[in-house]
Amino acid sequence: MDEKRKRLTISRRDFLKGGAIGTAALSSGLLLRSGVEAQSAPPGAKISRITLKINGAAHTLEADNRWTLLYILRDQLGLTGAKQGCDGGQCGACTVLIDGKPLYACMVLGIAAPGKEILTIEGLAKGEELHPVQQAFVEEMGYQCAFCTPGMILSAKGLLDRNPKPSETDIRQGLAGNLCRCAAYPKIIRAVTAAAKRIAS
Ligand code: FES
Ligand code: FES
Structure with a gap:
């Protein structure tokens, strides 16, 4: 499914x-x-x-x-x-x-x-400290207009909580329910990959 x-x-x-x-x-x-x-x-x-x-x-x-x-x-x-x-x-x-x-x-x-x-998304950061997924989206510029970004970040968090070491295919499948009208998908996938590394380190 x-x-x-x-x-x-x-x-x-x-x-x-x-x-x-x-x-x-x-x-x-x-x-x-x-x-x-x-x-x-x-x-x-x-x-x-x-x-x-x-x-x-x-x-x-x-x-x-x-x-x-x-x-x-x-x-x-x-x-x-x-x-x-x-x-x-x-x-x-x-x-x-x-x-x-x-x-x-x-x-x-x-x-x-x-x-x-x-x-x-309002509950993800701890005070001034961004969640690793948020930080990775900032560093990798995983957005263009950012309208889709809160949903993307929460889907990515859900994915990484279930699967801390996702392959690129896993990431694509995990975010398949989120559309980006700016088509910033390559940067989004880079951001989620970076977030997984950040969480693992
Ligand atoms: S606004 Fe809910 S899926 Fe589009
Ligand atoms: S960055 Fe514009 S909709 Fe995704």
């Missing part, structure tokens, strides 16, 4: 594991693609009080059951590092780590995320 399909599959499975509320939202047709769409949708949404653990901190909010995790991160909590690209599980710009797995935040409902460890 390719990386993109895996992420979508995991997201859907996690959604279904999210319990009765999430299932009810899906079966009643309340699952919309984005929080923005959800906000302007006709009334009838259910509001739930949820607590999300993001970057080690608990965030409690009243959430429309149709809101995606991406909408909550960006528009409710001001964590704009996860980018809204396609908003439909196609580009990877919104990638975050959920329980260590790279997932598309635009494809995960907020109500399915309580109880999980969510890591966004």
Whole structure:
């Protein structure tokens, strides 16, 4: 299964594991693609009080059951590092780590995320000290416009946590769910290779 399909599959499975509320939202047709769409949708949404653990901190909010995790991160909590690209599980710009797995935040409902460890790009550095993957992207200039970079870095972290010594093929496969519209792939692959060496040293 390719990386993109895996992420979508995991997201859907996690959604279904999210319990009765999430299932009810899906079966009643309340699952919309984005929080923005959800906000302007006709009334009838259910509001739930949820607590999300993001970057080690608990965030409690009243959430429309149709809101995606991406909408909550960006528009409710001001964590704009996860980018809204396609908003439909196609580009990877919104990638975050959920329980260590790279997932598309635009494809995960907020109500399915309580109880999980969510890591966004804002939580990766330790104070002023960049994570080795971030540092490698800076040193290798693994970006052009950098719109895809937060998602790329988190996918790379997920990959290196699973496979600390990836081959170039492993890196290409591990990042297959992230698109770079600037086509900076050679520099991105160099950066991930350098990050693996940096972590190993
Ligand atoms: S914005 Fe989520 S995959 Fe494109
Ligand atoms: S660097 Fe521009 S989208 Fe990747």
